[in-house]
Amino acid sequence: MAATTEHVSPEQFQFQAEVNQVLGLVINSLYSNKEIFLRELISNASDAIDKLKYRALTQHDLVTEGAPLEIRILPDAEAGTLTLEDFGVGMTRDELIENLGTIAHSGTRRFLEAAREQAGAGAGEGGDALGLIGQFGVGFYSAYLVADRVEVVSRAAGAEGGQAYRWSSDAKGGFTVTPAEREHQGTSIVLHLKDDAKDFLDAWKLKDLVRRYSDYVSHPIKLQEERWERPEGAAEDAEAEKQLVLEQANRGKALWQRPKGELKDEDYQEFYKHLGHDWEAPLAWTHFKVEGVQLFTGVLFLPRKAPFDLYDPNKRRGVRLYVKRVFIMDDCEELVPQWLRFLRGLIDSDDLPLNVSRELLQDSTVLRSIRKQIVKKALDLLDELAKDRPDDYRLFWEQFGPVLKEGLHFAPESRDRLAKLVRFRSSKVDGLTSLAEYVERMPEGQDAIYYIVGGSEKAVAASPHLEALRSKGYEVLYMTDPIDEWAVEGLSTFDDKRLVSALKADLPLEGQDEAKDEGEDQRKDELAGLLAKFEQVLGEQVAKVQLSKRLTSSPTCLVVPEGGLPAHLERMLRMNQQDVPATKRILELNPKHPLVESLRKLHADDADAPQLTEWIEVLYDQSLLAEGSPIDDPARFAQRVTKLLEEAAALAVPKAEA
Ligand code: ADP
Numbered sequence: 001m002a003a004t005t006e007h008v009s010p011e012q013f014q015f016q017a018e019v020n021q022v023l024g025l026v027i028n029s030l031y032s033n034k035e036i037f038l039r040e041l042i043s044n045a046s047d048a049i050d051k052l053k054y055r056a057l058t059q060h061d062l063v064t065e066g067a068p069l070e071i072r073i074l075p076d077a078e079a080g081t082l083t084l085e086d087f088g089v090g091m092t093r094d095e096l097i098e099n100l101g102t103i104a105h106s107g108t109r110r111f112l113e114a115a116r117e118q119a120g121a122g123a124g125e126g127g128d129a130l131g132l133i134g135q136f137g138v139g140f141y142s143a144y145l146v147a148d149r150v151e152v153v154s155r156a157a158g159a160e161g162g163q164a165y166r167w168s169s170d171a172k173g174g175f176t177v178t179p180a181e182r183e184h185q186g187t188s189i190v191l192h193l194k195d196d197a198k199d200f201l202d203a204w205k206l207k208d209l210v211r212r213y214s215d216y217v218s219h220p221i222k223l224q225e226e227r228w229e230r231p232e233g234a235a236e237d238a239e240a241e242k243q244l245v246l247e248q249a250n251r252g253k254a255l256w257q258r259p260k261g262e263l264k265d266e267d268y269q270e271f272y273k274h275l276g277h278d279w280e281a282p283l284a285w286t287h288f289k290v291e292g293v294q295l296f297t298g299v300l301f302l303p304r305k306a307p308f309d310l311y312d313p314n315k316r317r318g319v320r321l322y323v324k325r326v327f328i329m330d331d332c333e334e335l336v337p338q339w340l341r342f343l344r345g346l347i348d349s350d351d352l353p354l355n356v357s358r359e360l361l362q363d364s365t366v367l368r369s370i371r372k373q374i375v376k377k378a379l380d381l382l383d384e385l386a387k388d389r390p391d392d393y394r395l396f397w398e399q400f401g402p403v404l405k406e407g408l409h410f411a412p413e414s415r416d417r418l419a420k421l422v423r424f425r426s427s428k429v430d431g432l433t434s435l436a437e438y439v440e441r442m443p444e445g446q447d448a449i450y451y452i453v454g455g456s457e458k459a460v461a462a463s464p465h466l467e468a469l470r471s472k473g474y475e476v477l478y479m480t481d482p483i484d485e486w487a488v489e490g491l492s493t494f495d496d497k498r499l500v501s502a503l504k505a506d507l508p509l510e511g512q513d514e515a516k517d518e519g520e521d522q523r524k525d526e527l528a529g530l531l532a533k534f535e536q537v538l539g540e541q542v543a544k545v546q547l548s549k550r551l552t553s554s555p556t557c558l559v560v561p562e563g564g565l566p567a568h569l570e571r572m573l574r575m576n577q578q579d580v581p582a583t584k585r586i587l588e589l590n591p592k593h594p595l596v597e598s599l600r601k602l603h604a605d606d607a608d609a610p611q612l613t614e615w616i617e618v619l620y621d622q623s624l625l626a627e628g629s630p631i632d633d634p635a636r637f638a639q640r641v642t643k644l645l646e647e648a649a650a651l652a653v654p655k656a657e658a
């Protein structure tokens with residue numbers, strides 16, 4: 001683990017630097033949403049009970065005798081504290097230090113930089129910082145929205161001698177950890193409420209918040225209330241006395257077990273937030289029950305924003321697995337393919353054994369068939385969103401499109417459905433287009449779908465490779481995601497039309513008539529000498545030099561031979577320390593360009609003219625620049641261009657002035 005906590009003395013610790021920043025961010029951006037602290041702490045307590053129940057399946061002595069597997073909310077008006085108690089797995093001393101003193105996510109630093117940039121850009125404290133925190137999920141620290149000091153007393157299930165520890169911090173400096181006592185396994189979070197948060201001691205308010213935010217938590221959430229009642233068993237005329245009673249405040253039935261008709265949008269939205277790691281409502285969801293060979297229930301959500309660690313190969317969160325209402329794990333890789341890793345939610349299976357292990361899951365036929373259904377339900381959900389709420393689908397696409405496109409490569413069985421869901425920018429429309437829309441716009445005579453890959457929309461739009469396609473009125477899809485090169489390979493055809501790269505060497509342009517081809521042959525002969533000269537000058541820098549059919553206004557361009565990688569991809573892979581062989585590209589000359597014609601004449605006149613070599617080098621460098629590639633020797637290029645300009649300028653000056 002990369003995160004470390006500086007050890008000051010045996011009991012005093014400093015927060016990892018990132019924790020301080022996250023704390024600041026939470027407190028500054030969520031002050032008007034203070035009440036969510038309750039949802040976050042209940043969510044953690046519920047997770048802790050889930051984990052305990054799972055471990056107790058095989059380790060029966062983990063649960064101390066008489067421990068109620070519930071969550072308790074204990075307001076204490078006199079002390080000014082609100083305590084959240086659970087009887088879950090608890091934390092060891094080391095876990096207290098690790099879980100509450102560091103942030104485990106590896107992308108934290110990047111996230112914090114983004115947050116600072118946003119704040120610097122004047123996005124204000126509320127709005128966008130909120131969205132950023134949403135990508136992060138910083139549950140426990142929300143306690144400091146309402147408390148100026150927090151104590152966590154925890155006893156890990158199965159701890160030797162039943163030893164408990166107390167973690168305590170005012171969030172300003174560091175924290176302390178000292179031995180403590182606790183009757184049962186589990187955790188109590190004691191919030192010393194700030195003056196402006198004392199209303200969270202009010203039983204009505206707390207009950208309301210539990211119903212609103214945490215109703216679907218499947219463990220009982222009990223609120224301690226004061227009642228004036230006759231003590232139990234006392235005589236009928238005995239005086240009423242102040243009693244502390246525990247009342248269940250939530251329904252306690254897992255949301256996914258309730259009939260759909262009974263659930264409102266808000267229920268799903270709150271449930272999604274409870275599952276964790278987002279503070280914003282989801283974009284869409286689907287709730288289903290499958291009753292075929294397998295019996296299982298599921299709820300799947302599409303988040304509104306991509307989490308900051310969407311591309312972190314170590315990140316492990318997505319769809320939770322439950323078996324017969326018992327939580328099993330929240331990072332079950334076998335459940336959801338990588339290209340759907342943006343999905344959130346859960347699956348509850350009735351067919352898997354409760355003691356299912358990771359190894360067992362790896363080749364479980366039950367799981368495989370569940371996975372198939374998840375893919376189907378997710379694609380159904382996306383289809384529906386694309387059809388009924390295209391604006392929201394666009395939002396989804398902007399956030400998760402590149403991930404979904406991975407499926408084109410890795411999931412050939414879903415290719416046809418995915419091909420309908422992909423969107424691209426293009427030379428003909430503003431915004432995004434589907435392949436079906438592209439096909440509808442195809443003019444008579446065009447029978448392939450053309451695309452160009454490159455580093456940015458600007459670069460590809462200006463690329464000389466598109467000149468001939470443009471002049472024919474053919475639309476070109478702009479593929480500027482790094483994944484596109486592979487994705488489109490998986491696609492290969494749509495609606496029986498081939499997808500053809502404008503960068504590839506053998507770009508077929510149908511509709512080029514025979515007469516023209518004959519003229520071309522003659523031109524080829526004329527230019528053969530010049531082509532050979534180009535090859536001689538450029539040597540190892542190119543695979544070969546050939547005449548182009550795709551250029552109309554540029555003199556040259558570089559194209560990718562069959563099986564080669566486009567330049568921008570090669571660069572990207574190298575930047576990621578990947579060892580890729582250099583693809584030698586093909587230089588194409590525009591036979592109709594006046595510059596090419598002049599060079600031909602020059603070459604015919606004197607094949608060894610020194611300018612010829614200079615100009616060929618300049619043209620090659622210029623082709624590199626046009627596709628956004630760096631050139632070998634920029635200083636030399638600049639010198640050559642200066643020299644050319646000098647000569648041209650001298651010619652341009654009227655004789656009289658010279
Ligand atoms: P998250 O829930 O997203 O992991 P939190 O900040 O809410 O992040 O909690 C951090 C970690 O602290 C949890 O992952 C868990 O390991 C631990 N933790 C928090 N609350 C409890 C609790 N009540 N019982 C046991 N562990 C807890």
Ligand code: MG
Pocket residue numbers: 040043044139140276
């Ligand atoms: Mg949490």
